[in-house]
Amino acid sequence: MASVAKKFQPLTSARVKHKIQELTKPEAGVVYAYNKNPRNLERLGYAYKPQGYHLEKPGRSYWHKLELIISQRYISAYIRHFQNGIVISASTKEWAIKKQLYKTNDTCAYINLGRVLADRCLKSGLTEMYCDHNTNSDGNTKLNKFIKILEENGIQLKEKDRFIPPEVWDHDYESLVKD
Incomplete structure (x- = not known):
């Protein structure tokens, strides 16, 4: 008796992709939203945020940090991610910015650098x-104007706190149980 058996087919990327599409096919009438943003958990406040050490003065509890480097001739502004390093940068060393400025370290340079950095962010x-x-000292400094321009262009200079889910031992079970 000859047995009729299906011939074994090895897995290929096309077959795997077809099977995944078949299994994850959305139901009719249901709307799905796919978020492909790798920073989504940070924006929601769920991602890990390093705490640093309690003796550190500036601290390390941030996802993105604004850093400003001021030299004799140029100004550079960076947005640094706590794991991946510099994410966004703007500087008066850049030819396109330098070309539009009279001086690369005056008040006008700080204001325009703030606009460029805010736009890139x-x-x-x-x-x-x-x-x-620290911007509390004098309201007319170049740094204060830089920060003011960032805030006027829609950048918030304070991150939201990290959401820490409640643990089992955090609940008051006596108030939950009703006789």
Whole structure:
């Protein structure tokens, strides 16, 4: 008796892709939203945020941090991610910015650098970041004007707190149990 058996077919990428599409096919009338943003958990406040050490003065509790480097001739502004390093940068060393400025370290340079950095941040989707620069002293400094321009262009210089889910031992079970 000859047995009729299906011939074994090895897995190929096309067969695997077809099977995945078949299994994940959305139901009719149901709307799905796919978020492909790798920073989504940070924006929601669920991602890990490093705490640093309690003796560190500026601290390390941030996802994105605004850093400003001021030299004798140029100004550079960076947005640094706590794991991946510099994500966005703008500087008066850049030819396109330098060409539009009279001097590369005066008040006008700070204001325009703030506008350029804010525009780049908004285009990349970063609207919240940590800033440890002290702006409470005098309202007319170049740094204060830089920070003011960032805030006017839609950048929040305070990150939201990390959401820490409640643990089992955090609940008051006596108030939940009703007799």
